[in-house]
Amino acid sequence: MYCQKTDLTGYVLNAYLTAAEEQTPGIVDQTLANVSGEIDDALRSRFELPLAEVPGTLTRIAAVMASYRIVGAITSVMASEGGSNNEWIPLQTQYKQAVKDLEAVRSGKLDIGLKELGEEPRVDTETMVVTRRPKGLLWRWK
DSSP: OOOOHHHHTTTSOHHHHHHHHHHSTTHHHHHHHHHHHHHHHHHTTTSOSSOSSOOHHHHHHHHHHHHHHHHHHHOSGGGOOOSTTOTTHHHHHHHHHHHHHHHHHHHTSSOOSOOOTTOOOOOOOOOOOOOOOOOTTGGGOO
16 A cells, blocks of 8 residues: 555545545545555556555655545535635645656656666765864874
8 A cells, every 4th residue: 555544634634534434434445445556557567566665755646546536435526626615626636736646657757766677776886985174283294
């Protein structure tokens, strides 16, 4: 999984998650699993899965996508961005950006700092030692 239930509360109130669970038991876990599967599908051609460490960018993408879909399951307000009283516009905007970011990761346009398949790890062949100049009169001794 790329995010946990607790990551969702940065995008939607816990009350919405609870309401979604009351209407459709298991929806939060199922949505998290579905979003994680989609992210796996997007990453499979570039990275070895499962990832040893999940970058924050992927956690954000997963949390936004899951939050949007969970809220969309319990409200019809998500259907339109029209009107100034639509409280879901920020989440809709974040969702659209998360989808674009996932595509950018998949295509290699957004670097998430992971070693790609077939990429050799970078090994520095030179070593440089940097020290501070000694304080006091010691630097004058030869």
